Amino acid sequence: MDLSLPQLVAVYAIPVIFAITLHEAAHGLVAARLGDRTAQLQGRVSLNPLRHIDPIGTLLVPALILLASKAVGGGILFGWAKPVPIVPSNLRSPRRDMGMVAAAGPLANLAMALGWGFALKLMSLFGSDGEFLPRMAIAGIFVNLALAVLNLVPVPPLDGGRILTSLLPARLAAAFSRLEPYGLFILLALLATGVLGFVVAPLIDIGVGVIAALFSLSD
Secondary structure: OOOOHHHHHHHHHHHHHHHHHHHHHHHHHHHHHOOOOHHHHOOOOOOOHHHOOOHHHHHHHHHHHHHHHHHHOOOOOOOOOOOOOOOHHHOOOHHHHHHHHHHHHHHHHHHHHHHHHHHHHHHHHHOOOOOHHHHHHHHHHHHHHHHHHHHOOOOOOOHHHHHHHHHOOHHHHHHHHOOHHHHHHHHHHHHHOOHHHHHHHHHHHHHHHHHHHHOOOOO
């Protein structure tokens, strides 16, 4: 059954908000564990979505993408929250630890994708009243896999870019980090040329397949 736009928004709202919220909270939590409590002191290590929501990135952009996908089909759902403040100099080993802080966000999304997969399995075993909750669980799997994969693209300031910076030799890392002011334009170019979708979509499909196999989910 095809969903109307209000139904589609209702199905995706909770998965999108919490996927982005926990992604940012994970950054702050790991940073605090590694010596930088800036985010923690500002209340950003929190499961309260209101502390992380960016009206444009968390609400408007995903809603517009849903609208476009409803009208023309396809599309990769993504968004962002208010960036978590990190002071690298507070970390015990700034270059190494920034990579760990960056990796925490995508890892949180992968964990949530598994959580939604487990929830979907429970619904299939014990039944669910209607289609809304199973569709939300499926949306949760796709949203979190999409955010994890997109954020691991090695373009600064995405998490993948910061992870790569932490792994490169110091001279190469310094040169690579200078791309950060142009990162958004690079991403837009990759999106416009179809390269981003060409790389990201198969990885999301692989993730969906792994979760389906792990929990023995039927199509």
